[in-house]
Amino acid sequence: MTTPPSPPAVPARPDGSSVRIGALAPLTRPGWVEAGRHLLAGMDLAAREVNDAGGIGGRPLQLLVRDTAADPQRAEAAVDELAGLGVVALAGEYHSVVARAVATRADALGLPYLCSSAVLDALTQAPTKWVARICPAQSHSWRIYADFLLGAGHRRIALATQPSVYWASGARILREHLAPHGGTVVGLDLTELSPEAVCDRLARHGATVLLLLAGVPEPAVSVVKAVRDDERLAEVLIGAPAGQPEFAEWAELLGGAGTAVPFLRYLPERLGPLGTRVGTALREQLGQEPSFVAFEGYDTVTVLADVLRSHGTERARIAEAWTSVDVEGTRGRIGFSRVSGVSVAQWAWPPVQVVDQDPANAGRFRTLHSG
CATH class of the missing domain: 3.40.50.2300 (Response regulator)
Structure with a gap:
């Protein structure tokens, strides 16, 4: 089964005033399509909630969605395209080998990337300030x-x-x-x-x-x-x-x-009030029980929105803000730190x-x- 890329969370404004995030997910084979669909559902729900609450300083948050199809080269091309379209950051991806290609290219371009669901410890060959990760290291x-x-x-x-x-x-x-x-x-x-x-x-x-x-x-x-x-x-x-x-x-x-x-599975034994509310909304949106990957997608955009509100939309300032993050996520309080053997800023740790x-x-x- 193939799934076409989802439309942006909000339409682009003619004056270009939206705050753009590049959203990456496997939406067609040989990618794990169901994982990509859940990941994108979580990101989309969070983006809509951000916009319902007034956006980023009054500007709408827009997801520019690209299908990686589990292909590292396709993902690298998407990163280049999205950088040219003026995204302030990248979010998402499920497959570790693809996320590694995304992280490496984002590091080279100086483009912040918050990885949602790819666990490979070394997402980049050397430590980088540009990349952070929501899911646990493998x-x-x-x-x-x-x-x-x-x-x-x-x-x-x-x-x-x-x-x-x-x-x-x-x-x-x-x-x-x-x-x-x-x-x-x-x-x-x-x-x-x-x-x-x-x-x-x-x-x-x-x-x-x-x-x-x-x-x-x-x-x-x-x-x-x-x-x-x-x-x-x-x-x-x-x-x-x-x-x-x-x-x-x-x-x-x-x-x-x-x-x-x-x-x-990266969920707590019991969800708190936020996780319960988001789970209900995701269940309605997906028409089935949401996976932990859907919660990872939601948390990713929630964290990015908080950083954008508090530190602005300049790429360098976003990257500098990773270790100051303190955000309530669906599965606990999210903050990033440097962990031995992990090349990116890491939430240590999500529930396992x-x-x-x-x-x-x-x-x-x-x-x-x-x-």
């Missing part, structure tokens, strides 16, 4: 996931992987965190192994967990179906630290086979949960671990 959240596995008694872990900087980084984090606790990790390359061959390797290795470090719908869905259908693997836990089961597409494709698959869908009620998520 090393933080994936270690929490590894702690969940250890706490559940798992020591023999298999990874079903595709080639990607993001998946490779996740695999490294898991190996380094599990090894001191007696954990062993074996990699299963999905470019070489069919789902049935993955099952054979799992049975021989004796792993108690198979983690899906792979894209949706394929090859992840086929691997899940094969493992669930293999009687030898009835006791193997399937996990998806990247959050694949968060979206409705997962349940639509897998039904009951997609339940009891623990994944990372390990959850799964309840096999007895696929519409209900169970919290298994929090960090």
Whole structure:
């Protein structure tokens, strides 16, 4: 399915007096379209609320939306175009490899970028003042996931992987965190192994967990179906630290086979008043339960609007303001700091949960671990 880019949150004024933000999201394949749709819904809702409250110093906030389609080169071209159109900042993006390209180009152009949902620790090769991030760094959240596995008694872990900087980084984090606790990790390359061959390797290795470090719908869905259908693997836990089961597409494709698959989710156990109100509005806008990615989108534009109101619309002043941010977000108070090993200003930390869908009620998520 392809989804056309959403229109700007408000129309551009002929005199060019709107305050423009470039909004980036994967809205067509091979991007994760559902994630992009939720991300954009959150950004759009926040922009409309900003404008309903008077905009930025009386000027309307306008989102200039560009579809990255999970393509780093396309995203870089979008950054150049948006910079030329006079955006004061960039927001969004879901895919880590794409966000890294966006952050690198934004850094080179001197264009502030607030990343919503891409967790790769090193979004830029060197520390930069131009980029900040709402979502947690991968090393933080994936270690929490590894702690969940250890706490559940798992020591023999298999990874079903595709080639990607993001998946490779996740695999490294898991190996380094599990090894001191007696954990062993074996990699299963999905470019070489069919789902049935993955099952054979799992049975021989004796792993108690198979983690899906792979894209949706394929090859992840086929691997899940094969493992669930293999009687030898009835006791193997399937996990998806990247959050694949968060979206409705997962349940639509897998039904009951997609339940009891623990994944990372960046929501608190209970939302506060703001989060509850925003969740209701997003549910109405999306026609389904909003994912944590939709809340990330909302928080991103909310933070940028606060910075624009308090520090003005000059790009350099926006970038200088990251570490002074103190904004109430949907999932807690948001502020940025410098974190070791992370190249951008980071919210340390958003809430992190390990959850799964309840096999007895696929519409209900169970919290298994929090960090």
